[in-house]
Amino acid sequence: MKTILSFVILFFLALGLNADNGHQLWLRSKSSVPVQVICKKSSETLAIAKQELQQAWQGEAGQTVRLELIRDKQIAGDGFRLSAEGIQATTESGILYGVYELLRRQQTGKKIGEELVNPTWEHRLLNHWDNLDGTVERGYAGLSIFWRAGNDSLAVTEEDLKLWEEYARANASIGINGSVLNNVNASPKILSAAYLSRVKAIADVLRPYGIKAYLSINFASSMVIGGLSTADPLNAEVVDWWKAKAKEIYTLIPDFGGFLVKANSEGQPGPQDFGRNHVDGANLLADALKPHGGLVMWRAFVYNPSDEDRAKQAYNEFMPFDGQFRDNVIIQVKNGPIDFQPREPFSPLFGAMKQTSVMAELQVTQEYLGHSVHLVFLAPMWEEFLHSETWQEGEGSTVARTTDGSLFEQKHTAIAGVANIGLDDNWCGHDFAQANWYAFGRQAWDSSLSSEQIADEWLKLTFNQPAPEEMDAETVLPMEWDLNFLKPVKQMMLNSHEAAVDYMMPLGLHHIFAAHHHYGPGPWWAPKGMRKDWTPPYYHQADTEGIGFDRTASGSDAVSQYHEPLKAHFSNPETCPEALLLWFHHLPWDYQMKNGRTLWDELCYRYDHGVQQVRQFQKIWDQAERYVDPEIFGRVQHKLREQSLNAVEWKDACLLYFQQFSQRAIPYDLERPLNNLDDLIEKDERTIRAYE
Numbered sequence: 001m002k003t004i005l006s007f008v009i010l011f012f013l014a015l016g017l018n019a020d021n022g023h024q025l026w027l028r029s030k031s032s033v034p035v036q037v038i039c040k041k042s043s044e045t046l047a048i049a050k051q052e053l054q055q056a057w058q059g060e061a062g063q064t065v066r067l068e069l070i071r072d073k074q075i076a077g078d079g080f081r082l083s084a085e086g087i088q089a090t091t092e093s094g095i096l097y098g099v100y101e102l103l104r105r106q107q108t109g110k111k112i113g114e115e116l117v118n119p120t121w122e123h124r125l126l127n128h129w130d131n132l133d134g135t136v137e138r139g140y141a142g143l144s145i146f147w148r149a150g151n152d153s154l155a156v157t158e159e160d161l162k163l164w165e166e167y168a169r170a171n172a173s174i175g176i177n178g179s180v181l182n183n184v185n186a187s188p189k190i191l192s193a194a195y196l197s198r199v200k201a202i203a204d205v206l207r208p209y210g211i212k213a214y215l216s217i218n219f220a221s222s223m224v225i226g227g228l229s230t231a232d233p234l235n236a237e238v239v240d241w242w243k244a245k246a247k248e249i250y251t252l253i254p255d256f257g258g259f260l261v262k263a264n265s266e267g268q269p270g271p272q273d274f275g276r277n278h279v280d281g282a283n284l285l286a287d288a289l290k291p292h293g294g295l296v297m298w299r300a301f302v303y304n305p306s307d308e309d310r311a312k313q314a315y316n317e318f319m320p321f322d323g324q325f326r327d328n329v330i331i332q333v334k335n336g337p338i339d340f341q342p343r344e345p346f347s348p349l350f351g352a353m354k355q356t357s358v359m360a361e362l363q364v365t366q367e368y369l370g371h372s373v374h375l376v377f378l379a380p381m382w383e384e385f386l387h388s389e390t391w392q393e394g395e396g397s398t399v400a401r402t403t404d405g406s407l408f409e410q411k412h413t414a415i416a417g418v419a420n421i422g423l424d425d426n427w428c429g430h431d432f433a434q435a436n437w438y439a440f441g442r443q444a445w446d447s448s449l450s451s452e453q454i455a456d457e458w459l460k461l462t463f464n465q466p467a468p469e470e471m472d473a474e475t476v477l478p479m480e481w482d483l484n485f486l487k488p489v490k491q492m493m494l495n496s497h498e499a500a501v502d503y504m505m506p507l508g509l510h511h512i513f514a515a516h517h518h519y520g521p522g523p524w525w526a527p528k529g530m531r532k533d534w535t536p537p538y539y540h541q542a543d544t545e546g547i548g549f550d551r552t553a554s555g556s557d558a559v560s561q562y563h564e565p566l567k568a569h570f571s572n573p574e575t576c577p578e579a580l581l582l583w584f585h586h587l588p589w590d591y592q593m594k595n596g597r598t599l600w601d602e603l604c605y606r607y608d609h610g611v612q613q614v615r616q617f618q619k620i621w622d623q624a625e626r627y628v629d630p631e632i633f634g635r636v637q638h639k640l641r642e643q644s645l646n647a648v649e650w651k652d653a654c655l656l657y658f659q660q661f662s663q664r665a666i667p668y669d670l671e672r673p674l675n676n677l678d679d680l681i682e683k684d685e686r687t688i689r690a691y692e
């Protein structure tokens with residue numbers, strides 16, 4: 001009886017006091033434990049550091065914490081020395097990061113010893129694909145937090161300032177120190193005086209949190225808003241125009257970060273339109289920014305509708321330019337050679353460009369991983385990528401090390417993530433998508449962190465592990481919380497990426513998405529006259545013989561872009577990791593897998609396994625109900641149901657479609673399809689029509 005009563009009380013308390021819209025992210029901790037903060041200097045940043053300590057201190061009551069700016073060559077720009085007595089750093093942002101680290105350790109029960117902590121990359125950026133009309137390309141969490149449509153779209157309101165500050169604080173707490181404020185498919189208008197004044201307002205809010213503002217630019221800006229007749233990077237007037245523009249920006253924003261550029265890619269203008277190349281284009285901008293300390297992040301996301309395998313094109317286009325870029329240019333390369341697929345091998349450009357700064361671009365927004373509907377924790381995918389062995393400088397040449405300056409001399413090091421943030425109350429659409437924002441920041445700060453540790457931290461911070469004194473012995477004990485909530489929910493997160501790969505595109509399949517929205521399955525989609533490399537059959541190559549893209553020497557030979565022994569490993573289906581088998585090979589339906597099954601059967605089991613995993617996630621979540629705020633619980637439960645339905649659709653669509661070629665039965669111990677192929681194709685056509 002007593003138990004039921006306390007449950008009822010807890011329930012109403014939760015309902016009345018805590019109705020939780022998720023807006024606080026992982027920054028929930030409030031504490032009444034007093035702390036003495038001593039800091040000789042004062043500044044906006046240091047005031048934030050002090051305030052954070054005073055709000056959330058969970059150490060000994062009345063303890064003295066010293067924040068000290070010192071000289072120390074071992075501390076990198078944003079790094080710090082941490083101890084139980086306080087933080088030492090060479091910069092104010094270092095102090096701030098140290099404070100967040102100290103508080104995080106208190107809140108997650110980690111020890112605080114004497115430690116030197118330096119970040120892996122110097123620049124850790126979010127790329128916002130936000131359009132100036134307020135929409136967000138590939139955004140699934142509402143409209144832009146920076147831009148809006150309408151007449152007064154540029155007026156800065158109190159609400160804007162509050163939201164930008166919350167955003168800045170969240171980023172600072174996980175070490176992000178740069179934000180690109182607009183879409184890579186950039187409107188030239190962003191560089192007009194009117195828009196720059198709003199950029200200045202945003203930069204002013206971000207600054208005390210150690211975050212620099214950057215902009216995506218349109219390569220033809222000198223024509224569209226500058227009134228010149230050309231954007232030729234070697235034209236003197238164009239050079240002067242960019243110099244003047246850089247000066248104008250730095251007058252407004254003295255610590256402006258620089259430009260991100262998508263050029264000669266998917267219809268965007270670029271130097272090739274004027275008979276020039278990537279080096280000419282990137283160096284034009286680099287020279288304009290150089291006197292002010294700005295960077296150019298020049299993207300290598302390029303491919304054309306040619307006979308050459310799309311996966312090879314960026315490497316072929318950029319390798320000849322290695323060593324020719326200015327030292328304030330960084331080539332920004334997506335993790336895989338195609339496009340943010342559920343699983344790809346790493347792009348062969350990592351480690352191959354040895355005399356050019358290269359940085360990775362990851363996608364936090366789930367364009368190809370179920371938008372903000374599917375629960376997919378991305379840290380394991382990024383961990384796999386960052387720790388991939390490139391062999392470029394012998395063993396230990398992981399992707400992370402090819403970009404962090406430890407293998408090659410790089411004047412600047414950086415990493416970027418395409419943000420999943422919008423105006424939704426909970427910022428990211430799915431409450432668990434917040435974990436991906438969190439994970440990106442944490443991995444960008446420290447590439448050696450495990451996904452397990454990141455999930456553990458995020459769950460403890462977000463779901464407020466109950467303090468013992470708050471608990472009634474008969475309701476929820478912390479031990480029980482660990483066992484019944486933390487452990488299973490963490491496991492669910494850690495399994496979620498592989499589950500999505502399994503129900504969408506297992507064994508190295510890729511890009512078999514429905515057209516345009518990239519949400520559901522569309523392995524059949526190939527309208528007449530459409531660019532082949534925009535259609536799924538180009539990627540899966542299914543026929544009566546078998547399935548997969550032959551990228552060995554007998555096919556496109558993309559394997560030759562990888563360093564030995566990878567080239568040999570990938571070339572041979574026996575040594576190629578099975579997770580990438582159909583990325584590199586076209587194999588017969590009866591090809592024998594390592595577990596003895598045929599390829600066709602294995603494909604069926606994988607799809608089924610993906611579905612079963614999501615069903616399992618539903619069970620885990622339902623059992624977590626008593627530990628979670630009812631609003632959050634309900635939102636996630638609802639989304640998991642939709643994810644389960646979607647996973648079945650993926651499985652049915654792909655297996656029934658491929659079965660037309662394989663002419664083999666789905667193993668009889670597996671659940672039978674629930675959907676008809678025709679219905680799924682018709683549904684797909686309806687969504688495509690809605691887009692066109």
Ligand code: BDP
Pocket residue numbers: 137138184185262266301339340367
């Ligand atoms: C693709 C997206 C497209 C982006 C493009 C890019 O579908 O919206 O503009 O990448 O990264 O994944 O430039």
